[in-house]
Amino acid sequence: MNLDSIRKKYYEAQYWSQSELDSYQNTALTRVLRRASSRVPFYRDLYQRSGIDLESITDVRKLWKIPSVVKDDFLRVGPQEFLSQDFDKSQLKASTTSGSLGRALTHYKNTSESHNALVGFWSAFWTRGLTKGDRVLLLAAPYFDIFPSGLICEYMTVQATAEQIRQCFLKLQPTAIIGATEAIALLAKDLHDLDIKKRSSVKRIFPFGQTLGDSLKSMIQLGFDAEIFDSYGCSEIGWIGIECGSHSGLHVPGERVIVQISKLGKPDEPAQAGELGEVILTSLEQNAMPFIRYRIGDVARWENTPCSCGRNGARLVSLEGRVQDLLLSTQGNLISPGAIQTDLAYGQDDIDDLRVIQVAQNQVQVFLVLKSDLQESLVSHVNEVFTRQLGEVDVSIDLVDEVPRDPSGKRRRVYRAF
């Protein structure tokens, strides 16, 4: 991949004026709606039932009139209904959400959409100072498997032990770290506790996946004297916001996604600036499986004062829906719940949903929603994951029909309760 083309394409878009952005989004939105309503059975039926006159939706402010959708809508109808009839499913690239909010969703992109997503993904870091010659440590993200040329990258999976990650760090001496928030925090603590001086090589840190709360941020800052760029994204649509050097909210890549924030529980009513509400996403670059007014299940609010960096548009703040608590191993080490969740679910097609509660340091309750009966091999897998991640702990497995959502609505699938 040519890094210069990444830089050029996305660098300009982030400095568009509001009217340039509006004009671009209006045109793109009209195209997205027209395609989806004519080529995707799910949207065609939905819009016909709602009686909406799509011809009247010519600008982004009218997008509120379009019905919203949730992940369960896609799961209910299945790929034949939510994929565009322009594409042959066997030619599409399938990805699966982590299942962190309810059941996992398999979603699809064609080749050029996959490429665009990858370019867009790297542009988030590229526009925040990552440059040729940087050495990048990538931590704990299963879908991170392609790297642009010009960067020196090392990739560690969620299965990697603290020792393996530390050895990789020492060998690479990264200038930047991209990865799961918790994994970065744990590495920071590890390097700090061992007083490893080479950690000063790190200049930029890009955490994602969980809210960068004060405790995780403090852990990262304890280990690294680096600039931390918080970001927000999802597997379905890619990155949705990233901080600039002013660190006062997340700038949205408006050329690729329209972000709406509705009043809580009222997806058709916009929240006021500063009011906490629900995040609703419309992708402008995905035609194979369009996401239009997609309620992702996170909460946020808008900050619409001008940003000193010169980029236009409102910024996302307070993504409070993604807080997780670190688990505690029998050795007393803090363990990432995100890593355990991914480790448990990755490649286990039988698992529809799960919840893990660490009720004591040596005791874990696992609730599983399965597609079929519980197989001995899955029991072994679950036990193996916890032995590896937490040490010798008692694991109880209960089969349930549904994992209830937290009363808070938070995306907690794996957490500590003591």
Ligand SMILES: [Zn+2]
């Ligand atoms: Zn800014």
